[in-house]
Amino acid sequence: MDGTLVDSTAVVENEWRRFSTRFDLNAEEVIAFAHGRQTIDTVIHFIGTGEETVAAADELDERELVILDGIVAMAGSTDLLKRLPQDRWALVTSASRELAVNRMKAAGLPLPPVMVCRGCR
Structure with a gap:
């Protein structure tokens, strides 16, 4: 992420x-x-x-x-995620699920149906 x-x-x-x-x-x-x-x-x-x-x-x-001020989408990530079928991608991160959700939302990016995070079960 x-x-x-x-x-x-x-x-x-x-x-x-x-x-x-x-x-x-x-x-x-x-x-x-x-x-x-x-x-x-x-x-x-x-x-x-x-x-x-x-x-x-x-x-x-x-x-x-x-602290979410300054969190932005990486160049091209918005376009990339718009092109992917919603059921064909996952987010993988060493961050906690809560941090991943907060950062993705702060960057204006959609959340996938599958997330692999620190502490996710």
């Missing part, structure tokens, strides 16, 4: 910069590592495991659910 159908770069990088400042980390290193990974994996990589880790990851995930 992200980077293929939806451009969430501005939101994601801003949140990782905020995280980096909070934990006195090099933001560019964190951002370079974080793209394409689940939040918890990046947080563990940079601050280790423990209660603070879970809390930091949960906070990042919660903020990304509601």
Whole structure:
């Protein structure tokens, strides 16, 4: 989804910069590592495991659910999805279902009948 159908770069990088400042980390290193990974994996990589880790990851995930300004459709994705039969495509992402739905809607893109997401059952 992200980077293929939806451009969430501005939101994601801003949140990782905020995280980096909070934990006195090099933001560019964190951002370079974080793209394409689940939040918890990046947080563990940079601050280790423990209660603070879970809390930091949960906070990042919660903020990304509601910060939608700057989420846009990738060039050509709207036209592509209009051309595909509704029953012939699926959305696959490491994001949660809620985040995927929020971002697709924020980008003005339709939701497919099948979604494969983190935590989807």
